[in-house]
Amino acid sequence: MKTLIRLSSLTAVAILAAACSSGATTAPVATTAGMSGTITIWEAYGASGAAERDAFDTMVAAVKTDNPGLNVTVLDIPFSDLFSKFETAAATGGGPDLYIAPNDSLPTEARANLLVDESSLSATLLAAPYNESQVSLDAATVDGKLYEIPESMKAVGLFYRTDLLPTAPTTTDAWMTALKAGTKLGYVYGANGGGSYYMWGLYGAFGGKILDPATGKCAATSTTGVADSLKWLSDAKAAGLVLYQNDTDAKAAFIKGDIAGFIDGPWMTGDLKTALGAKLGVIPGPTGPGGPFSPLAAPDGFYINKASANTDLATKFALAMLTHEQTFVDKAGHIPANTTITITDPITQGFANVVKTGFARPTAAELNNYWSNFGNAIVAVIDKGTDPTQAVADACTAMDKANKK
Amino acid sequence: MTTVTVARPIPVEEKAVRAGTKGGRQITFKTQILSQIFCIAVASTVLFPLLWVVSMSIDPRNIAKPDGLNLIPSGASLAAYQAVIAKPTLNPISFVELARNSIEISVIVALLTLTLGSLAAYALSRLHFHGRQVLMIAVLAVLMLPAVATLAPLYVLLYSIKLGTTWVLGNSILGVAIAVTAGTLPFAIWNMKGYIDTIPRELEEAAAVDGANKLQIFLFIVLPLAKPVIAVTAFFGFIAGWTEFYFSWAFLQHPADFTLSMALKGMVGQYGSTPWSExxxxxxxxxxxxxxxxxxxxxxxVAGLALGGVKG
Amino acid sequence: MSVATAAPETIAPLPRPSWWRRSANARTAYLFLLPALLVMAVITFYPLMFQVYMSFTDYSLKNLAGTPANPVGLDNYASILNGNIVLPNFDFFRILTFNFFWALTNVVIHVSLGVLIAVLLNQKGLKLARFYRAIYILPVAIPPIIVAAVWRDMFDPNNGAVNFLLGGLTSIFFKLPPIDWLNNPSDILSVGPLVLPLAYFALLTANIWLGWPLNSVVATGALQSIPGDLYEAAELDGANSWQQFRHITLPFLRPAMLPYAIYGFIITFNLFYLSYFMSGGGPFGQTELLVTIDYRLVQEQHLFGIAAAFAIFQFFILLALTIITNRMAKATADQYA
Known part of the structure; x- marks a missing residue:
């Protein structure tokens, strides 16, 4: 009975949205007005500085103004505890009605049956007023079903200082030339700081691939691309590339002027703009012999807790938040999943361009065993001087073993 | 049997009397100088990290991370303290409320551990019954298993206890306190039993002859003699509650129940961007x-750590 | 040994009392134990039994809500021994070896330092001894999570006090490159299954700072219980300082220090905070301990079945430790009692 009501109400939302989409693109209120009840939402913006949380609060306040009967409880959870806490709570029937976060844990949670299947919303989200990109929806889909309502996209690009680096290098060769000429550039590589996340873009530049989507097996040894990209990083280090264990240190060095550029994501934009103002620029990472720099692109978004008693209201609330996405874009530099939102800020626009060459983050379960194994390979090549081909082969074997392939 | 006192911890009163019985003759001037140099060196290694933390906390420049060794910063500022007291976390809970919750958990843990532990310790030390040895080994074994291992079953168990429609034991300060007590109780029993073992039995036997029952003996004779170990048990229970973040982060879902340790854990997390000064x-x-x-x-x-208790 | 003296019934040689009278002592005992046992049965022994059950199943997130998990026999145990689990860098025997080595080296250093400093402070006529004692106790009074976080920051390659200090001390001779204490991936020592990265030494440093003071306090207590006339007599016999230490001080210290060393060994064996917060178990999982693996299996991977099997291994390892150390303590007690 409950599911029936939910389905019918979702259909109602879809119909309303479809009705709206035929008209003007700026009539969002119709779908979400008149919500009442209490919603609990978790977020983890405490880890990333003030700008995101401020924007988030502004949006929640706006939704509440539109819906006087709605009561929203926001809970900030440390990012390192967020997924774990949600998973334990939701699996025992507790937790918030929904949470907003990157989609690191989406495949795990979807397969553990903790999230509401939102597949029926797909058409709504693609249409006005939401106008979400197909890429964002693809990366929110697990085993053919949509389990996340995308909000914005994240991918890494090259931050550079226009005062220190008037023309930023765009290819791997140009990077090497610049480094040899004494230009200081930075890269995050440490196992604990997510090195295997930052490296992903370079795989594309050298024509490498990690996962065979058909079999779920490691594909990094099928071409020399992945090993080549590690070798390039190692050579670049020898030429003067500065490598960091975590991006907080890279950020500090960049603001100080010790490096003229480094690879990082839009979550840094707020703090960097505050510190550097107009001296800040963003372009995609270096294009290589195998193709463009193709970093993992994945949507941050809303996840509706299947154990919640208010799944309808939670879904409506998420949609209402999306109608205020402009705030996230303007205040916190989010790259909207909504393709029609105007981006005035050049940095945010820079990242929107980065996302275009991004690699939609796979939701295959096998990716879970990519991170640490290839993180090891990167550290082994950079710090221990292990042969890249050997390191990649070892990582591949370990990954397949853990995946029982 | 007569010299058994050597192996037991010396109660405070006794120690005070003995203090000053140092070995050998007065040290020479040369030894004095060398010892002083060594002692100062040790003291500086002990104090170094502590000074560093304090100096970071009062650094007036409000920078994310220190850029040099600056043990005595010029111009101290309490801005970092003001910042964390004004807004300890992003959640709607004040510093005072966080502290109050921390105290609540700590006091409940201390009381539960003390009450349950002292009764059990007394029984294990003084009364003889079938299965005593087995029970002692069981308590010791449980003591050695880290609390981390019991999270999943405890979670399910404590969340299955509900009162009315909204109150769930697992999602409450009491629930967390009970989970923490599961970890503190074995050590408390073991340590208190070890201490009670070292208390001479003559007083108890005299009281028994006078007709006192076991409960009276426990309350009016054993407990007063066990003051040091009671202080230790209460204190360790309090510390366990005060520093606990593991069960709290897994269990608690209302910001109104959050504690200081949880806030601290949030700052320590791998991806935290908290300035080091804060x-x-x-x-x-x-x-x-x-x-x-x-x-x-x-x-x-120190007196209450009944380390002879390992004898079991 | 003292069993007979405690039971008051045996004092009165009256006609054989009834069963009810005879069991009075046991009944009181159970009454005293009841509250603690009830609570422990529910919050300690029940989770323990539940662990045993989970260890033979594929218990995961899906089962938390109540659906029964599928039995998998001994698979979980086999996967752990084969290193065939999702956790990266997992090698059961390497981690076990490291865990033992970690606890052992720490305790040996803690006890030696503790005794050395206690003896030094106990010298007759040493000025400021009370002042030093008050300072030396400070590390014990700091909550462990703070100790771990502060030492992590201390060992930071770019902003940490340790490198600032070393850099300052060596700056007259050469410019010290920043040392990445906690993440440097090179092995400092590698013998069989024992691999020690630089991070081990950083963790060791932090734990020495944390661990020796309490040892020193316990040693001081034991030292002060030594009758002064023993030394005077030894001196009359012409014994030098070392002989006095060897034949008077050490025999008195042993019974107090050994139980404490055993206790310290177990505490250090299970020390979660430093490994988890300082090095994060890195590099390559070389500073993981059994207890941090447990945490990762439960909190990060939600592999409750494997975590339970892992905890059972841990339980037996610790049980063996308990029994061995118990014997050792008893042996010492007998020797001096």
């Missing part, structure tokens, strides 16, 4: 109450 200020604020109590109770605590 972390340092918060750390000092969280550490000071327990450090102060520890230093005040120091003599009792």
């Amino acid at each position: 972390f340092a200020a918060f750390a000092v604020l969280v550490a000071i109450p327990v450090s102060a109590v520890y230093l005040l109770l120091q003599r009792y605590i």
Whole structure:
């Protein structure tokens, strides 16, 4: 009975949205007005500085103004505890009605049956007023079903200082030339700081691939691309590339002027703009012999807790938040999943361009065993001087073993 | 049997009398100088990290991370303290409320551990019954298993206990306190039993002859004699509650129930962007109450660690 | 040994009392134990039994809500021994070896330092001894999570006090490159299954700072219980300082220090905070301990079945430790009692 009501109400939302989409693109209120009840939402913006949380609060306040009967409880959870806490709570029937976060844990949670299947919303989200990109929806889909309502996209690009680096290098060769000429550039590589996340873009530049989507097996040894990209990083280090264990240190060095550029994501934009103002620029990472720099692109978004008693209201609330996405874009530099939102800020626009060459983050379960194994390979090549081909082969074997392939 | 006193911890009163019985003759001037140099060197290694934290917490420049060794910063500022007290977390809970919850958990843990532990310790030390040995080994074995391992079953168990429609034991300060007590109780029993073992039995036997029952003997004779170990047990229980973040982060879902340790854990997390000065200020604020109590109770605590108790 | 003296019934040689009278002592005992046992049965022994059950199943997130998990026999145990689990860098025997080595080296250093400093402070006529004692106790009074976080920051390659200090001390001779204490991936020592990265030494440093003071306090207590006339007599016999230490001080210290060393060994064996917060178990999982693996299996991977099997291994390892150390303590007690 409950599911029936939910389905019918979702259909109602879809119909309303479809009705709206035929008209003007700026009539969002119709779908979400008149919500009442209490919603609990978790977020983890405490880890990333003030700008995101401020924007988030502004949006929640706006939704509440539109819906006087709605009561929203926001809970900030440390990012390192967020997924774990949600998973334990939701699996025992507790937790918030929904949470907003990157989609690191989406495949795990979807397969553990903790999230509401939102597949029926797909058409709504693609249409006005939401106008979400197909890429964002693809990366929110697990085993053919949509389990996340995308909000914005994240991918890494090259931050550079226009005062220190008037023309930023765009290819791997140009990077090497610049480094040899004494230009200081930075890269995050440490196992604990997510090195295997930052490296992903370079795989594309050298024509490498990690996962065979058909079999779920490691594909990094099928071409020399992945090993080549590690070798390039190692050579670049020898030429003067500065490598960091975590991006907080890279950020500090960049603001100080010790490096003229480094690879990082839009979550840094707020703090960097505050510190550097107009001296800040963003372009995609270096294009290589195998193709463009193709970093993992994945949507941050809303996840509706299947154990919640208010799944309808939670879904409506998420949609209402999306109608205020402009705030996230303007205040916190989010790259909207909504393709029609105007981006005035050049940095945010820079990242929107980065996302275009991004690699939609796979939701295959096998990716879970990519991170640490290839993180090891990167550290082994950079710090221990292990042969890249050997390191990649070892990582591949370990990954397949853990995946029982 | 007669010289058994050597192996047991010496109660405070006794120790005070004996203090000053040092070996050998007065040290020479040369030894004095060398010893002083060594002692100062040791003292500086002990103090170095502590000074560093305090100096970070009062650094007036409000930078994310220190850029040099600056043990005595020029121009101290309490801005970091003001910042963390004004807004300890992004959640709607004040510093005072966080502290109150921390105290609640700590006091409940201390009381539960003390009450349950002292009764059990007394029985294990003084009364003889079938299965005593087995029970002692069981308590010891449980003591060795880290609390981490019991999270999943405890979670399910505590969340299955509900009162009315909204109150769930697992999602409450009491629930967390009970989970923490599961970890503190075995050590408390073991340590208190070890201590009670060292208390001479003559008084109890005399009281028994006078017709006192076991409960009266326990309450009016054993407990007063076990003061040091009671202080230790209460203190360790309090510390366990005060520093606990593991069960709290897994269990609690209402920000109104959050504690100081949870806030601190949030700052320590791998992806945290808290400026080090604010972390340092918060750390000092969280550490000071327990450090102060520890230093005040120091003599009792040392005497109350009934280390002979390993004998089982 | 003292069993007979405690039971008051045996004092009165009256006609054989009834069963009810005879069991009075046991009944009181159970009454005293009841509250603690009830609570422990529910919050300690029940989770323990539940662990045993989970260890033979594929218990995961899906089962938390109540659906029964599928039995998998001994698979979980086999996967752990084969290193065939999702956790990266997992090698059961390497981690176990490291865990033992970690606890052992720490305790040996803690006890030696503790005794050395206690003896030094106990010298007759040493000025400021009370002042030093008050300072030396400070590390014990700091909550462990703060100790771990502060030492992590201390060992930071770019902003940490340790490198600032070393850099300052060596700056007259050469410019010290920043040392990445906690993440440097090179092995400092590698013998069989024992691999020690630089991070081990950083963790060791932090734990020495944390661990020796309490040892020193316990040693001081034991030292002060030594009758002064023993030394005077030894001196009359012409014994030098070392002989006095060897034949008077050490025999008195042993019974007090050994139980404490055993206790310290177990505490250090299970020390979660430093490994988890300082090095994060890195590099390559070389500073993981059994207890941090447990945490990762439960909190990060939600592999409750494997975590339970892992905890059972841990339980037996610790049980063996308990029994061995118990014997050792008893042996010492007998020797001096």
